[in-house]
Structure formats: C-alpha cells, structure tokens
Amino acid sequence: MATRTADAPADLDARELQRVDQWWRAANYLSAAQIYLMGNPLLREPLRPEHVKPRLLGHWGTTPGLTFLYAHLNRAIRRRDLDMIYVTGPGHGGPGVVAATWLEGTYGEIYPDVAQDVPGLQRLVTQFSFPGGIPSHAAPETPGSINEGGELGYSLAHAYGAAFDNPDLTVACVVGDGEAETGPLAAGWHSNKFLDPARDGAVLPLLHLNGYKIANPAVLARIPEHELLELLRGYGYEPRVVSGSDPAVMHRSFAAALDGCLDEIDRIRYRARHEGVVERPRWPMIVLRTPKGWTGPDVVDGQQVEGTWRAHQIPLSDPRGDPDHLRQLEDWLRSYRPEELFTADGAPVEEIRRLNPSGTRRMSANPHANGGLLLRGLRLPDFREHGVPVPEPGATSGQATQVLGGFLRDVLTRNRLAANFRLFSPDENNSNRLGAVLAATSRAWMGEPDPGDDSLAPDGRVMEVLSEHTCQGWLEGYLLTGRHGLFSSYEAFAHLVDSMLNQHAKWLKVSTGLAWRQPIASLNYLLTSHVWRQDHNGFSHQDPGFIDHVVNKKAEIVRVYLPPDTNTLLSVADHCLRSRDYINVVVAGKQPAPQYLGVDDAEVHCTKGIGIWEWASTDRDGEPDVVLACAGDVPTMETLAAVDLLRRRFPELRMRVVNVVDLMRLQDAREHPHGLSDVEFDALFTTDKPVIFDYHGYPWLIHRLTYRRHNHANLHVRGYQEEGTTTTPFDMCVLNEIDRFHLAIEVIDRVPGLGYRAAHAREELLGKLVEHRRYVTTHGEDLPEVRDWKWS
Known part of the structure; x- marks a missing residue:
C-alpha cells in the first residue's frame, strides 16, 4: 500500500518520531500479549503452549491503528501542552487503549497490582478477557475512557458533547470504518454545526479506514476517494488523507498531517476568540488508511491475514494446540523486539516514558475523562417559587411542562457563568411547552440565520437536532465530562435511544463500583407529548413502553417518576437535577390538566413517592x-x-x-x-x-x-x-x-x-x-x- 499525504515539514524531529515508533511497538506488543498470553509476558523464555490462554477473546484488527494514533497524539500533547482526551469509536480496540494507559503509568497508579514491573505485566496480560479480569472493550474500568465502544455509532456525539463548554479541550475522536456505517454516526457528523469555536472546545475526527468489518468490506473504505472526500467536505470538514503501511513513512506523514490540523484548530480558535469572527468554520479532520491487523501475522495456514477481514479478531486461532500457530505467535511477538522496549524490571524503557505527557496531560489521567472530578452542583432556584396556587384539589387547571419551562429558564440564568447546564431535544423544546427557556438562552446554531428564525445563536444552550441519537450522545458526553443536562422528548420516540440507555446504564453500574470514578450528574429524561395526549398524531405516536425498558436495568441505577400535576413535576425535577449516577425518567403531560396539590403538599408527596x-x-x-x-x-x-x-x-x-x-x-x-x-x-x-x-x-x-x-x-x-x-x-x-x-x-x-x-x-x-x-x-x-x- 502506497503512502500518500502532504509533504512533512522540515521541523519534525527524527528522534521524536523514533520515540513514537518505539512507543507504538510497545503498545502493539502489549495488545497482542493481552489477547494471547497468560504467562511469560516478556518472552524471557521460549513460548510454550501453557503460556497461552485457553480461550482467546479479543480483537486485533483495529488495535494497531488505535495505538498508532495514541502515540502520535502523545507527541502532539507534549509539544503543544494540549488538554486532550481520546474517544475510541472502534470498541474492539480495547487491548490497545489498555496498553496505552499502562505505558502512560496511569493504569498502575489506579490498579497497583498492574504496576510497571514484571508482576504487573503478568497481571496486565492475564486479566484481559479473562474470568475475574477486565472486558475486551474500552470500558469504565479503562482510565481515560468515556465511550465504551461495544455498541458502535456514538463516538462523535460523545466527543462533541465533551467539547461543549470546554473551551480549552481538544477531543481526538477515532471513528471506525464499520462504525461509520451506522445511522447515529452518520448524523453525528453534523455536530460541527453546533460547535462554537469562541466558547467550546474542538473535536478532531480521525476516520480510521482499515478496509473491513467482521467479514465484509467497509463501505467508506471502498468507495472512490474523491467520493469519500466530497462526502466529508459536504459534512463541513476539511479532510487530510494519510495512507500506507510502511511505518517509517507513515510516522512522518501522519505527524505532518496532525500538526497541520492542530495548527488549523488554533487558527480557528484565535479568529473566533480574538478577532471576533462569527462563522461556522470548516474544521479539519484526518482520514487514516492502514491495513487491517497492521504489523500482525501476514499469512496463516496459507491464507492472507494482514490487510483482510481475517485479521479482525484472532489472527492465530490455536497456538495452544497447533505448533505452527505457536511458532508464528512467538515470531509475531518477538518482531516488536520487546527486549528494546522494557527494562529488566518490566518497566517501559526511558525513551518510551519520555513520549508520555506528564500528570493530567496524559489522556488516560485527564480529569475530563473522569467527569465527577470536575462536577460542580447546579445553582438551582427554589422550585416552590414557581409553584402554582391550588386553592382546592382539582379546582384549577394548568400546563405542567409550561411551568417547568420557567423553572428551567431560571436554572439556565443562575448557571450562565458556570456554563454547565444545557437542554437537549430533538426539535421538540417548544412543542413540549418548554419555550420559556428561550428567554434565558437561544438555540445553538452556527449557520447563517434567515429572517423569521426563532432564537438562534452560536452560544445557545438549547441543543436541537432531529436525531434522538445525537441529542443523547451529546448529553452523555456532556455528563461524563462533569456537567449537567436534561433530555426532553416525545414519549414514543424515546425508544429510539433504547440501546444508548442500555450502554449508559451499564456504564453507571460498573463505574459506581470503581472508587476512582467519581459520581457524575444523572441522565435525566423528560418524556412528554405522551401516549394519552397523542390523540392528534395517532397510533404511531402512542407508546409508553420506554418505562418498561428502563425498569429492566439495575435497580441501583434507574428511577421512574409520574408526577400527576405541575407542583409535583417541579418537585421531581428539582430532585433529579440534584441527583448523581442515576437514570431518571420523568413522564409528564404538556396539555391543560387539573391541579391537585399545593407546592408544600407536593413536596411531601414526592418525598414519600x-x-x-x-x-x-x-x-x-x-x-x-x-x-x-x-x-x-x-x-x-x-x-x-x-x-x-x-x-x-x-x-x-x-x-x-x-x-x-x-x-x-x-x-x-x-x-x-x-x-x-x-x-x-x-x-x-x-x-x-x-x-x-x-x-x-x-x-x-x-x-x-x-x-x-x-x-x-x-x-x-x-x-x-x-x-x-x-x-x-x-x-x-x-x-x-x-x-x-x-x-x-x-x-x-x-x-x-x-x-x-x-x-x-x-x-x-x-x-x-x-x-x-x-x-x-x-x-x-x-x-x-x-x-x-x-x-x-
């Protein structure tokens, strides 16, 4: 495969690129070792069948691309002192991300039994996809992760959610070519229309094309390149392509492309923040083409593996039972020259450690990826001040969500300086009677407004796009990086994010059991336009089943509230916005309805439940x-x-x-x-x-x-x-x-x-x-x- 990109600038340091290559080889070695080994982690003796795990679980194919990107991002972080986190869309690259966090030292700091020594290495390789160990994806247990990746499609939305209101943060987001075929990811590309360079951080999409999914070609990897670039430019990006397989050439080419993108991000930020330019910029991105299973076994059992779908999971299927596979596994692992990468004590050599950023500049130790460290409580108004008078039960009528809109307006106003609260809604904010919030903020919109447009501005805090997946992904990224929010939707269409709720519930279930993961603000759903008042839209809009789906999740995580009137809705909303580590589902109608409880009685009733x-x-x-x-x-x-x-x-x-x-x-x-x-x-x-x-x-x-x-x-x-x-x-x-x-x-x-x-x-x-x-x-x-x- 030929390498193709713009010429690298002359100021790229050869020694620096040599460190990148060493770091990359070490990460690849550790990734393959995690998949295969349960003993002899540094090959200090000949590899024997008992050193190999009896069950081989993991994915190699995408991993070397992820470690390649991580190594180069570390170089850029050190050179530019970047505040950066790493979002990995290809969930099957878990061993690469774990290896990276171990090389940075963060993993051993959190898990002392996996320190940078020989016993720690032994534990590192044994625990991966092993009973009593860790999952095969970049799960909550993985430092630096905010995107589990096991369910593809949400990396871009998570990345942009993390970047909102984080002006100094850069989110490097790897999009896998299989992931890129999903609907949520396709909609996620449009997130750049909502990112304000004056107030928000930046997202650098890294589209990793290695050609194949499990057994089929990847669409974006196979279409003509001019068609791919037209597609990405149509989304509003300015792509740079790096393509090849020769590591020496690829390191230099990718470093040049990455520096060019980061320079362009700096230019965009400067123009927005210091020159007052208000426009939607064309953000840079990189298309990286590498062979699937890069640097792994080339041919196995007479069939081509590297660069084909056969490299997706386990390139060598039976090294315990097949002597040829065992020999190939040892040759593969030794091809990284581990004796050059690790000391006698099992630590990374000095040249590798010198590529790591320090402290919280390490992507695996960045506090934005452990959002509870940054979380600050909202300044909430007294919900009682928004309560409606109820002289006698049922004697008056009111619209519950309309009053809630006034409460949320005041939440936005009180937290304007903190910039840590946003509303997310798929084009339903006003329909659900929350229009009062537009007195405190606008809808986020980076495009040119037309006459007659309603409340559009680059710094708007109401996020509306007609994609439930994107809204939820934005909110999850926002919460996971230490902020607060609320998702409002028509009740029937909440089902569109059933699978996303699954993943977030699993994330919370695991993370609440990790002492080092600090609590985050709860994921709050407001479901209105509900089943009993969708009489005008008809059967397609009539479905209350989201509640059933939620109740299937772990009891420690889920809460469901059905406030019967305005004052109970206000009390429930106040409680939900104060809570941590829950998924709160609130179902409330928007139409005029009887009011039963005064605000004090409502608080008592809601407290009892x-x-x-x-x-x-x-x-x-x-x-x-x-x-x-x-x-x-x-x-x-x-x-x-x-x-x-x-x-x-x-x-x-x-x-x-x-x-x-x-x-x-x-x-x-x-x-x-x-x-x-x-x-x-x-x-x-x-x-x-x-x-x-x-x-x-x-x-x-x-x-x-x-x-x-x-x-x-x-x-x-x-x-x-x-x-x-x-x-x-x-x-x-x-x-x-x-x-x-x-x-x-x-x-x-x-x-x-x-x-x-x-x-x-x-x-x-x-x-x-x-x-x-x-x-x-x-x-x-x-x-x-x-x-x-x-x-x-």
Whole structure:
C-alpha cells in the first residue's frame, strides 16, 4: 500500500518520531500479549503452549491503528501542552487503549497490582478477557475512557458533547470504518454545526479506514476517494488523507498531517476568540488508511491475514494446540523486539516514558475523562417559587411542562457563568411547552440565520437536532465530562435511544463500583407529548413502553417518576437535577390538566413517592372496601372522576385513593432501594381488598413490580392495551379501558355487598360508554360532562 499525504515539514524531529515508533511497538506488543498470553509476558523464555490462554477473546484488527494514533497524539500533547482526551469509536480496540494507559503509568497508579514491573505485566496480560479480569472493550474500568465502544455509532456525539463548554479541550475522536456505517454516526457528523469555536472546545475526527468489518468490506473504505472526500467536505470538514503501511513513512506523514490540523484548530480558535469572527468554520479532520491487523501475522495456514477481514479478531486461532500457530505467535511477538522496549524490571524503557505527557496531560489521567472530578452542583432556584396556587384539589387547571419551562429558564440564568447546564431535544423544546427557556438562552446554531428564525445563536444552550441519537450522545458526553443536562422528548420516540440507555446504564453500574470514578450528574429524561395526549398524531405516536425498558436495568441505577400535576413535576425535577449516577425518567403531560396539590403538599408527596390522598378518599372511618390506585397524570384524573361517579351513587362505599409518583416504590424493598417493605405496602393496599390500579403504561409492568406482594391476587391493573388512533383525548382512554366509566364498573364488579343498586348503576355506566361513542363520532369532541369535569 502506497503512502500518500502532504509533504512533512522540515521541523519534525527524527528522534521524536523514533520515540513514537518505539512507543507504538510497545503498545502493539502489549495488545497482542493481552489477547494471547497468560504467562511469560516478556518472552524471557521460549513460548510454550501453557503460556497461552485457553480461550482467546479479543480483537486485533483495529488495535494497531488505535495505538498508532495514541502515540502520535502523545507527541502532539507534549509539544503543544494540549488538554486532550481520546474517544475510541472502534470498541474492539480495547487491548490497545489498555496498553496505552499502562505505558502512560496511569493504569498502575489506579490498579497497583498492574504496576510497571514484571508482576504487573503478568497481571496486565492475564486479566484481559479473562474470568475475574477486565472486558475486551474500552470500558469504565479503562482510565481515560468515556465511550465504551461495544455498541458502535456514538463516538462523535460523545466527543462533541465533551467539547461543549470546554473551551480549552481538544477531543481526538477515532471513528471506525464499520462504525461509520451506522445511522447515529452518520448524523453525528453534523455536530460541527453546533460547535462554537469562541466558547467550546474542538473535536478532531480521525476516520480510521482499515478496509473491513467482521467479514465484509467497509463501505467508506471502498468507495472512490474523491467520493469519500466530497462526502466529508459536504459534512463541513476539511479532510487530510494519510495512507500506507510502511511505518517509517507513515510516522512522518501522519505527524505532518496532525500538526497541520492542530495548527488549523488554533487558527480557528484565535479568529473566533480574538478577532471576533462569527462563522461556522470548516474544521479539519484526518482520514487514516492502514491495513487491517497492521504489523500482525501476514499469512496463516496459507491464507492472507494482514490487510483482510481475517485479521479482525484472532489472527492465530490455536497456538495452544497447533505448533505452527505457536511458532508464528512467538515470531509475531518477538518482531516488536520487546527486549528494546522494557527494562529488566518490566518497566517501559526511558525513551518510551519520555513520549508520555506528564500528570493530567496524559489522556488516560485527564480529569475530563473522569467527569465527577470536575462536577460542580447546579445553582438551582427554589422550585416552590414557581409553584402554582391550588386553592382546592382539582379546582384549577394548568400546563405542567409550561411551568417547568420557567423553572428551567431560571436554572439556565443562575448557571450562565458556570456554563454547565444545557437542554437537549430533538426539535421538540417548544412543542413540549418548554419555550420559556428561550428567554434565558437561544438555540445553538452556527449557520447563517434567515429572517423569521426563532432564537438562534452560536452560544445557545438549547441543543436541537432531529436525531434522538445525537441529542443523547451529546448529553452523555456532556455528563461524563462533569456537567449537567436534561433530555426532553416525545414519549414514543424515546425508544429510539433504547440501546444508548442500555450502554449508559451499564456504564453507571460498573463505574459506581470503581472508587476512582467519581459520581457524575444523572441522565435525566423528560418524556412528554405522551401516549394519552397523542390523540392528534395517532397510533404511531402512542407508546409508553420506554418505562418498561428502563425498569429492566439495575435497580441501583434507574428511577421512574409520574408526577400527576405541575407542583409535583417541579418537585421531581428539582430532585433529579440534584441527583448523581442515576437514570431518571420523568413522564409528564404538556396539555391543560387539573391541579391537585399545593407546592408544600407536593413536596411531601414526592418525598414519600406514594401516598393516600385523604381528600379524595372515603375510608377515614374504617377499612376500605376498595383501593383505587393511580400513576400518571391522565390515569390520576380518570381515577378521581371514577371516585366522583361512585361516591354519588354509593355514598356508603369506602374508597381509598393511592397516588404513585415514584414508580419504584411499588417494588419490594429487597429489590430496589426505593421499594416499600411488605408492612408499608400492606398498610397502603391492604392484604385482602380489591385494588383497581389505573396506570400510565403497559399494565403488566405493575404486576411485575408487585408479584411478591400479599395482595397481588386482588390487584387489577388497567393501562395501555396497544389501542390507539387519531381521536379525542377521552376516547383514547376508553379504547384502552382506563377511563372513569370502565374503572367504576370494575369497582362495582369487584366489591361485594353494594346491593340492588349496583346492577342499575352498572347499566347506566355502560350506557355512558355507548353515548360517548356516538357523541365523539358525531361531534368530533368529547362529551361536555367529560370535557368540563372538575373534582368537587
């Protein structure tokens, strides 16, 4: 493969490049050793089968490219005193990143049993992809990592999220050619339209093309180069290409390209910060073409390996059982000349150590990659000052998220100087009634505005792009580097980031068990435009299942809140913005709805997470005949309306109303930190009375959370039944049988002893359902008695 790039400048130091090559060889040696060895880590004796792991797990193919880039970035950091972190999109390059952090010394500082000596080397190679060891990806256990990489597609979004509001930071982001085929990565290229060079850091994309994925050619590696460069320029970048396989030539060529890119980044920053230039720059990037499995075995068992898909994972599949493979493995490892790279004590030689940056300039020790070290709490306004007056429960109406918008506006204002809070939304900020925040900030936008555009500015703190993946990736990168944020979305479309939530939950689960990883701000979701008020958009927008997905995650990590009105939403939001190391999901409607609790009562109710609403209950003088429970704003309204219907017809009926804000309170205390004990649960729900539970989402989730409870056999849950269309708000409730009429009928059917009147009342309620259907299909709106209902 020929090497092609611009001529290298004359000032590149040959000795410096020699150190780069030594460092790279050492990293490659350690990477291959991690994949294969469990003994004899420095080949101080001939390699024997028992030195090789019985199960070979790992990926070699992308690794030498990642170590090549890391070595050159270290040279640049030392020369320029850069504040830089390294984001590795190719998750399968884990051994290379671990090797780099060990060579820098950070790994041994954090894990003393993996120090820079022979016992430490023994542990380093043995632990990789080994029981009781470490994963094969750049996971939370890896110093310097903020992108696990096991699920491809998010590296660019994470990198840009890290760069926002970090004006001195440069994020080197390696994009793998397989990763580059994913939708999230394709959208992530557009992040440069939101990066303000005057206030934000810089992202240097490094597109690593080694030609293959697991078994197929990589698209971007195979299209004609002029087409690739046109694509990247169309995204707004100015790419430089470095291509080849001769290490001596490649080192010099890449160093020249990297210096040119960093010079251009300096120029862009200077013009924005000192000359007042306000424009969207064309940011530089590098396309690096290298053979897959570079420097590894060339031919194995008569088949070409280096430069082909066969190098993706384990180039030599059976060195324990095949003497030829064992010989090739030893020849491969010795080709790096480890005797030149490590001292007799097992430490890197002085020339290698001299390439490492010092202290926190090491990418593996940069505090931005351990964001809790930099995290500062938000200056929050008193949410009570935003509370709405509620003279009597249900007597007034309000829009919960609209009021929350005012609270978030004040959060932005109070933290303007700290520049550590942003809102992320896929084009739904105003739709979800959070428009008040635009009084404190604008939407981030680096392009030229057109007349009539609404609140666009380079320094805007509302991040809107019609890609849920990009919004979530930005927010994750922002949180992982020590800041705070909130993601608002239509409820149904939160599913688009299901897999991203998976990865973040796994990250939090592991990182909370690492003493050196400091807590980060929680990932906060606000889901509105929810299932019960997507009557105008129809079935495609009606799905409350994101909650079910979240509840599958570790109990220590996830929290789900269903505030029934404005003041409870304010209390929940305040709590979530103060929390650490959680994934908080808040579901709240944006449409006008009844208000039940004054702000002080709301705080008490949210602190408890669940409670009896005495003002709505009729069981004060004895045990209840029935418990009506509710979770969610619309189910709460329908439950109260059912209580209203029943108390007028059966004044002697003793009903208890239990409202649930914190969904995880329903779970057993042995299963979730917020869970109720059996005694607490029984006190609320009884041990033998029917419980009619009106729930916001899919009803079986409530059964999952409560299946161990004493009274589970008497629990009857109503929720979303996958029935939906474009219709009226109340008709959505009727279609899924969470409405007041169905609830009242259920109570009549479940409570014995209501007497002869029960049959007549039941018939009347069934008649109301028929009347409703006739009315909505004739008039296109809900019955006046439903539309105008108020609790009284």
